Amino acid sequence: MPLKDYLKKRNFKKTSEPEGGKPAGEELIFVIHKHRATRLHYDLRLESGGVLKSWAVPKGISMNPEKKHLAVQVEDHPYDYKDFEGVIPEGNYGAGEVMIWDEGIYKPVNAGKSKEDNEKIISDGLSKGRMAFILEGKKLKGEFALVRFRGRGENNWLLIKARDEYADGKIGNEDISARSGKKMNEIKGV
Numbered sequence: 001m002p003l004k005d006y007l008k009k010r011n012f013k014k015t016s017e018p019e020g021g022k023p024a025g026e027e028l029i030f031v032i033h034k035h036r037a038t039r040l041h042y043d044l045r046l047e048s049g050g051v052l053k054s055w056a057v058p059k060g061i062s063m064n065p066e067k068k069h070l071a072v073q074v075e076d077h078p079y080d081y082k083d084f085e086g087v088i089p090e091g092n093y094g095a096g097e098v099m100i101w102d103e104g105i106y107k108p109v110n111a112g113k114s115k116e117d118n119e120k121i122i123s124d125g126l127s128k129g130r131m132a133f134i135l136e137g138k139k140l141k142g143e144f145a146l147v148r149f150r151g152r153g154e155n156n157w158l159l160i161k162a163r164d165e166y167a168d169g170k171i172g173n174e175d176i177s178a179r180s181g182k183k184m185n186e187i188k189g190v
């Protein structure tokens with residue numbers, strides 16, 4: 001879902017969410033937001049093609065390879081959303097607190113030599129409905145896969161932890177921002 005859907009849903013005079021941004025780094029980045037909207041959920045965002053491909057994960061991330069968590073693809077978010085932590089004001093789309101729950105870099109399994117190679121591997125994987133990737137975050141590490149949930153509409157995916165040395169590990173600091181160290185209740189509008 002394109003970035004213009006993101007832009008359409010928001011009034012940037014009323015929300016401090018970012019409007020754009022261009023990737024500068026040599027590595028692909030990811031961020032996971034903890035978002036207390038109407039319902040608490042987590043948003044997985046993976047840099048791809050200059051934007052952040054985004055999935056809402058109602059149950060959050062499981063380190064147990066047996067637990068496949070639904071991940072609903074939503075509109076692409078601008079690259080600068082990687083830095084957004086704060087409050088979306090009431091009356092706006094997604095109103096509520098947003099925490100940078102985890103952040104870091106990622107690459108596809110069987111990564112290529114360059115960022116461009118990896119972008120290609122990732123976009124091919126996503127078009128095929130199966131994309132395996134490795135997170136190097138502050139909280140999350142190891143291999144995960146996004147697999148299209150067949151028969152449930154093209155936006156429904158499953159997020160699955162692969163069996164590796166990090167499988168079944170504990171996730172620390174569940175309610176602490178990976179960026180600011182704040183708890184959800186301490187996050188206020190900036």
Ligand code: MN
Nearest residue numbers: 035043056094
């Ligand atoms: Mn959200």
